[in-house]
Amino acid sequence: IAGITQAPTSQILAAGRRMTLRCTQDMRHNAMYWYRQDLGLGLRLIHYSNTAGTTGKGEVPDGYSVSRANTDDFPLTLASAVPSQTSVYFCASSQGTDTQYFGPGTRLTVL
């Protein structure tokens, strides 16, 4: 059992390029989340999904999109990356509003 995994581990991306961060969980959790973590700002919610087929906007959704085609996968897409999207991205999952479990993170640098 892997829990929750993310790919890639790190990525350097040219501004304007499209990028998809992958997140997969095998705990059959109904809810999944994407956060970005910047120094001094803690974890900020980008998008979430309470169940497969539904998504919602978090605190900082601009420039990002998500989809939830099934229970296990929750990809995050940057349609046209900008340098301000340089950050560490964490995916998380939970069963309802219970404890959130985090993935190992993706370190993204946009040049």
Next chain:
Amino acid sequence: GENVEQHPSTLSVQEGDSAVIKCTYSDSASNYFPWYKQELGKRPQLIIDIRSNVGEKKDQRIAVTLNKTAKHFSLHITETQPEDSAVYFCASSGSARQLTFGSGTQLTVLP
């Protein structure tokens, strides 16, 4: 939306002393308050949580207290050890049932 403030941003204590981190929240409907520990380069991991129907919860050297009237909650670590050094985040689940995180406290335990 929910607003969570966390203090202090940095905290240094001598090994064996106690550490206290405090958070305030704004949404009176909040009913779930987890604390996460994040070691350098790692993912956030839940260390303790409390729900609004209790005022205090303990787990060995870690305790959390909640004052719903004042809308604040605190993390207490007793008999600190060097391995307690990390960034600690509080969070609150508001009326939108999404977690809002504080900005984090860098705890350093000096040997």
